[in-house]
Amino acid sequence: xxxxxxxxxxxxxxxxxxxxxxxxxxxxxxxxxxxxxxxxxxxxxxxxxxxxxxxxxxxxxxxxxxxxxxxxxxxxxxxxxxxxxxxxxxxxxxxxxxxxxxxxxxxxxxxxxx
Numbered sequence: 001x002x003x004x005x006x007x008x009x010x011x012x013x014x015x016x017x018x019x020x021x022x023x024x025x026x027x028x029x030x031x032x033x034x035x036x037x038x039x040x041x042x043x044x045x046x047x048x049x050x051x052x053x054x055x056x057x058x059x060x061x062x063x064x065x066x067x068x069x070x071x072x073x074x075x076x077x078x079x080x081x082x083x084x085x086x087x088x089x090x091x092x093x094x095x096x097x098x099x100x101x102x103x104x105x106x107x108x109x110x111x112x113x114x
Contacts, residue, residue, distance in 0.1 A: 038095040039102070043111045045075045045093050046104035053081075053089050053106070063089035063106070 052073035063084035081091040090105035102113040
């Protein structure tokens with residue numbers, strides 16, 4: 001192998017390693033961005049559910065577990081109400097792509113995420 005070919009192969013190897021590092025850093029940074037965006041999406045869904053449950057309660061004097069009974073509520077994520085009665089309600093939301101989950105309810109002061 002002549003000197004020119006050896007240098008070209010060395011430069012190519014260095015370039016491949018550098019590109020690999022750049023892609024690894026982009027993946028690492030991007031993953032955090034996706035997680036943060038997913039968490040905010042879950043919080044938004046649960047807060048909107050809280051407003052919808054309040055409106056429903058004003059009309060029916062109880063809360064509901066049936067999301068389609070809540071006028072104007074449209075969830076982006078997988079949202080479910082586990083418990084609802086005349087006194088309280090409790091719900092959870094799961095982001096299907098990241099498997100993050102958050103919970104919220106009438107008795108909780110804030111949305112809680114894992």
